[in-house]
Amino acid sequence: MEPFNIKISHGSRQLTLTILPLEDDVFKIIYYNGILGGVKKQGKQWELLSLDEVAGEDLPFYEPKHGEDRIEIELTEQIADRIGVEIELHLEE
Known part of the structure; x- marks a missing residue:
């Protein structure tokens, strides 16, 4: 399966x-x-996985940084559930 993009709301963004x-x-x-x-x-x-379970040599871990383009986000169970819903919607297309 190929990589794909999803969108979720986080606060007002x-x-x-x-x-x-x-x-x-x-x-x-x-x-x-x-x-x-x-x-x-x-x-x-x-289920939310630990970073160790998805670590790889291909990319570094995300580090939140202040800036206009980036949103400080930490992956929580609630956000993981919202991401999962969007993944399911994408896979149904």
């Missing part, structure tokens, strides 16, 4: 995230060329 499908319903989440984290589909739920 829209975030574009790149999703890199791995194997076994695991998806690496990329923001500003850094690994934000990962999610895995477990039945009907989305």
